Amino acid sequence: MSAPSSASTLKELSRLKAPFSLPKLPYSSSSLEPVVDQVTMETHHGKHHQAYVTKANEALAADSSSVNLGEMLKTISSRSMALRNNAGGHWNHSFFWLVLTPDKSRQKMPSRLQKQIENAFGSFEKMKDQLEAAGTGLFGSGWVWLIRNANGDLAITTTINQDNPLMDVVSVKGQPVFAIDVWEHAYYLKYQNRRAEYLKQIWSIVDWTRVDQFDQEALKNRKIIP
Numbered sequence: 001m002s003a004p005s006s007a008s009t010l011k012e013l014s015r016l017k018a019p020f021s022l023p024k025l026p027y028s029s030s031s032l033e034p035v036v037d038q039v040t041m042e043t044h045h046g047k048h049h050q051a052y053v054t055k056a057n058e059a060l061a062a063d064s065s066s067v068n069l070g071e072m073l074k075t076i077s078s079r080s081m082a083l084r085n086n087a088g089g090h091w092n093h094s095f096f097w098l099v100l101t102p103d104k105s106r107q108k109m110p111s112r113l114q115k116q117i118e119n120a121f122g123s124f125e126k127m128k129d130q131l132e133a134a135g136t137g138l139f140g141s142g143w144v145w146l147i148r149n150a151n152g153d154l155a156i157t158t159t160i161n162q163d164n165p166l167m168d169v170v171s172v173k174g175q176p177v178f179a180i181d182v183w184e185h186a187y188y189l190k191y192q193n194r195r196a197e198y199l200k201q202i203w204s205i206v207d208w209t210r211v212d213q214f215d216q217e218a219l220k221n222r223k224i225i226p
C-alpha cells in the first residue's frame with residue numbers, strides 16, 4: 001500500500017511520506033469569507049504552504065532515510081533547520097486547513113468535546129480566552145495549540161516559527177487537537193496588525209466536528225503522543 005498523499009486523520013498526517021505534495025483545500029478559497037478573505041486563503045495555501053512543501057522536499061533530497069512525517073517530527077532535533085521549518089510548515093498547514101470549515105453543521109460543538117473542554121478549562125469561554133491570550137501574547141510568528149499533553153489532559157501551548165507539539169525540540173509536547181496560525185501571513189491583508197481581532201473572529205469557522213474527531217483519536221492512540 002502506498003503512503004497517502006493527503007490526510008484527514010492524525011494517523012494519516014503522521015504517515016505522509018516524501019516527496020510531499022500540497023493537499024487540496026477541503027473547501028473553496030472564498031468560502032471562509034468574511035472571516036478569512038479569498039486572497040489571503042489563496043496566498044496562504046497556494047504560495048506559503050506550497051513553499052513549505054517544495055523546500056521540505058529540497059531539504060530531504062540529500063536525506064536517504066525514508067521515514068514518514070510523524071517520525072521526522074519526533075526526531076527533528078537531529079535534522080537540519082531547513083527541514084524543521086519546512087516539514088513543520090507542511091504538517092502544521094495540512095492540519096490547520098482541516099480544523100476550519102464553512103459548513104454550519106460541522107461548526108456545532110459536539111457534546112462529548114464540550115464536556116471535555118469544560119472539565120479541563122471550566123467553560124468553553126474560558127478555553128477561548130486562554131487560547132486568544134496565548135495567541136496574542138506570542139511574540140513574532142508561530143502557532144497556538146489545543147493539545148492532549150503527555151498525561152492525556154487538554155492543554156494550551158504555543159510554538160514559534162513552524163515548530164509544533166509533536167517535535168522533540170519543544171518544551172510542551174502533545175498531540176494536536178486544534179491550532180490557530182498566528183503568522184501575519186494568515187491575517188494581515190484583512191486585519192493588519194489586529195491579531196486579537198483575527199483570533200476573536202476565527203471561532204465562527206472552526207470545524208468542531210473535526211476537532212472532536214482529532215481529540216478522540218489522540219485519546220485512543222496514545223502512542224502517537226511523543
Ligand code: MN
Nearest residue numbers: 048181183186
Ligand atoms: Mn501559515
